Amino acid sequence: MKHVLLKTDGLSKSFSSGGALQHVLKNIDLELYEGDFTVIMGASGAGKSTLLYALSGMDTPTLGIITFGGTVISSLNQDSLALFRRKHCGFVFQQIYLIDGMSVMDNVLSAGLLLCSDKKALLEKAGKLFEAVKLPPETQNKFPTQISGGEAQRAGIVRALINQPEILFADEPTGALNSKTGLDVLGTLTAFNQQGQSVVMVTHDMRSALRGNRILYLKDGVILGECHLGVYTPDDTARHETLAAFLSEMGW
């Protein structure tokens, strides 16, 4: 039995738009496990991002409880949520979101220094992560506007991982990249997962979804079904077929 990292009970989220209430997430009970590469799929507007923001403490649910470890995070205030995020979550965004005014290295350090004041150890850790995502040292001193999208996204992954979070969240991390650089980023995520990093990723793209070992399908605010794929190996046709069958069953 795998260790439960994060658990939701009756998670609901509604938005009021133009007077009418829109229920985006409906009573979701979900457990996320340590070491998993969980992939959330679903049609556009299904509520994938909304779910991810709630899980990662970026946003608070309308109803329901989210527990992380022993802590109920769904009832925390904004500042406590910030503290929670900095300690336990890493986040990789579709739009990359590095701060333009800071060098790549400073983007990473600005997150790292929040928790660790030992600069030397931090620089060492950052160095290792940069090496792992295959970003050469000269890139580290450039500014976000001076590097490619793929490089920027890998820098974003380094920033997300610098505080050794329990879970790495990624919302369509390859959405803004071309397929070659997208593959690099996926490779990076897969490699970290294989070293034990728990990952939760939202994607549209079936090829990206293949990286996961647990696929959740979201539709109309509920988890319609899930599919387990086992450890990722490249060019695994059986894996591909299993996922394709699951998706067509879900109405993809």
Added chain:
Amino acid sequence: MKNSILLARSNLRTAKGQAAAIIVLILLASLMLNLWLMLSMDYRQNFDRYHDKLNAEHVTLTVDSGSSEMREFLAKTLKKDERTAAYSLEDSMHTVGLFTYNGGEVNSEFVFLEKEAALSRPVGTVEIVEDSRIQSGIYMPMLYQSDDIAIGKTVELSLGSKKISYQVCGFFNSVMAGSHNCTMCEFLLTEDQYEKLKASDYAPESTLCSVRLKDKMESENYEAKLKNTMSAQYPALRTVSNSYALVSQSRYISQLICAGIMSAMAFFILLIALVVIASNIVHYIQENMKNLGALKAVGYTSQQLVLSLLMQFLGVSLTAALAGIGISYTLFPSLNEMMIAQTGIPYETRFLPAAFFLTLAILGSAVALAVWLSSRSIRNVEPITALRQGVRTHSFKRNHIPLGKTNMPLHLALSMKTTFSGIKHNLTVCITMLVLSLVVVFSGLMTENMIRDTAPFINLIVGETADSCINVKAQAEQDFVRKMKDDDQVKKLYLYDSIEVRHAGGLGLMAMICDDFAKANNQELVFEGRFPKYDNEIAIAAKYAKEQKLHIGEEITITANGKKASYLISGFTQISNNLGKDCLLTRAGYERLGELQNPSYYLNLTSGTDIDEFNARVKQEMAGAVNTTINIDATVSGGVVVYVSLMKIIVIGVLMLSAIIIAFVLYLLVRTMLGSKKRDYGILKAIGFTTRQLILQTALSFMPAVTLSTAVGLTVCSFIINPLTALFLSSIGIVKSTFLVPVGFIIIAGIGLILFAFATACLLSLKIRKITPKALLAGE
């Protein structure tokens, strides 16, 4: 044109807060500007209007004689001078006197006239401004109307050594003799009272002579010549005179100070407003590259885009200016009231089109220039590059404060990064703080030297002061001095008298005569060279010396009592009593021109001595020797109280204004900063920064510029404030100011200013609370 208006409107809508802040700054600037223009374009001219209305004289002279022989000679002299336009001679009584006013004493040359006679004078008439049915009593100059001096109340005048009481029947206005600032002070008595006074021996009979000139610019020369002729012909008769030049200046000193401060504040605030507008526009262009590019892509010209900005800011500024002018008219009456306490000339607030249009023109053109200069970079926006948003206006070539290398705490380091990336913001902050430093130093200087301790101000304005002044009869002088030296309440005694003399080939000067200037209390009186020590030395007013091109070491000839003597200039003085027409002579020096009649002595009394009681005792003990006693302390504080209360209001006003200005400038800067950093703050929140940390970072990022410019500003201003003060007061004869710069106050106020700026920046940054990581992710 229509398109530009549309653009301007959409710009305004998206920047409501900024428009509001600019409105407040412009409003304050126009308020001050209009007040200044009202004061300097019309207020002083009101004196001339009044002067004409009452057909007032340009030269006034009283001669202590009613003899027809003297009057004939006087009339002949006046007729002979072709500068005379008209004159009138009047029976009067004249003596030195005093009364209590506003808790102090008014000491002046009192001239009593019969009421009906005064009202029917062809030249130098008076105007009753308040009357009652009281049949017997006195009419006082309007200036002295106060709680204690009011219709029906009794006022006690001391005339020489006698006291006399009158019921107040009403108040009148006399342009040339209606206040203690003009040497003479007129009083009108009802006929019965006039006859009663005449029958007593309280005040000698005299002739009041009022002369209207063809050219008022001649007043000083005419006065000097007339007085000289009279004293040459009648050396034994006491004469007192004043001139249009002296009176019109001395009645308007507070107006001058007020107008000066208003104009300085107006231009400072305008400067800040312009800097704020300019930095706003530069920022707007940076932020809206894409929109501007898009507009150019669909065919807008740079000119149209600049025009839209111009209209936006001009519209806002002129509206604010109109409001400011409106407010200035509601504030003016209270300013007027304060000012009348010194001028004594009633002024009716009225709309001044010239000031109105000038205010609008100055503000409008300044704003237009600022907009035009700062929006020129719109021309460099190219549609294509702007649309791609590829242009990054910031240059990221240098990584300020790399986090991996610096030893600074994380949040400080992040704020410093912000500081370095916003040079234009820093510039705005710097200019603001430099200006405000000057305000703080000025307030400190005035608080220290005028409000907390009035002595330095009094020394500067009045010259020499002591506790008591006693005028003794010439023959009893030796006896008096001996007695005073043995009196244990007397700490210091020295001769200090003033007598009018004349610089041959120049004007009449007021000579201060002292037996030994080393004894004088105010050793700053001579600020260049030294006091006269020998009988052939003289110190003269620097303002006069400059006008006449006289230098230290030069010889000048002085005449008095029909005699002539030469003196070497030993130093320069600055006394504003006679607006820079003074000189200092030793007693021996003066005696080369004649004997001192009835000398005056200045006394410093031991601390704790009641000056009035002391004066009364001396007067009683030496009844035969003492003519008059004056409580200098009370006299001076009575005169200074107007300035001190005016300055208090000014200091409080400018300090409050400073606080408002800092708040508004920071508001603008924080707003633009939050606007441009919304994304960054969203990201930082997403990776775990708390609101508090970001607020602190934002506020801290302003601090280097605030602290540095405040420190530099305060230091520089501390050094230049005295020369500036002297410059400011130069028209009343001040050349050098040696006010104590209150270092403690300035340091504390500086720290206060910095802390206030920090607290304000924190408060204004509270909006960061509203930035959520989710909003960023949702692409809002």
